[in-house]
């Protein structure tokens with residue numbers, strides 16, 4: 225079984241560059257593979273232009289994430305309102321990015337321009353994006369509009385968005401030829417969905433089938449539970465259940481607020497889980513970054529590669 229994870233909300237504002245360096249060093253040393261997002265405009269401006277010392281140090285770490293086994297998703301530019309790239313600031317009183325991905329009237333060209341601008345900012349800052357994460361938001365405006373969209377039958381993201389990602393992958397703007405995306409998750413229904421493809425290129429919704437028990441975005445000690453993943457005796461937990469059920473992967477998600485080694489209440493649990501996996505599941509699981517999973521799935525047109533790893 226493949227093991228991987230997504231870490232959302234990664235930015236120097238949550239925990240400094242040093243914390244991200246510690247995280248990357250740990251993953252590299254333990255052979256852990258996964259993903260951590262980079263939100264380049266989270267400070268209200270693009271950190272790829274005139275970065276502060278902290279932002280510069282953070283970008284240097286993001287640039288070495290790949291060699292440490294960690295993918296980099298754009299969790300869109302701000303995780304809030306749409307960004308004005310000409311003015312280098314977040315626009316005022318505009319739709320939030322996550323909601324905008326669901327607005328039915330947005331065109332492929334509009335998505336492609338916006339995503340392309342973020343990829344270009346990444347290039348400016350030495351960051352190569354591998355995939356895409358939907359930024360969830362429960363603000364009043366988003367909640368109201370999501371409800372309206374659902375009521376009118378728009379439960380899924382605008383399909384034009386997947387096409388825009390595919391077009392950019394074909395232009396070589398992403399690191400690889402397949403683009404893993406993280407939108408929804410489900411412990412029971414978590415699976416992979418091909419959203420757009422053309423020859424060697426593909427865009428996939430690679431759903432986590434395990435949740436965040438590393439403190440979530442609240443950095444809340446009551447939301448920390450390593451046993452959820454694997455118990456100390458290695459006999460239960462969701463990893464073990466997915467393994468016993470013959471699932472091709474167990475992918476969980478986390479948030480940098482809880483996971484970061486500087487202040488995150490979930491960090492000791494993360495290292496505990498990694499140690500338990502090492503101790504109990506050796507030979508039965510293989511860590512893999514999300515973009516490797518979608519590359520191999522796309523090349524094999526299914527999960528047949530998992531048995532032969």
Ligand SMILES: [Zn+2]
Pocket residue numbers: 320361362363364365366367
């Ligand atoms: Zn919102």
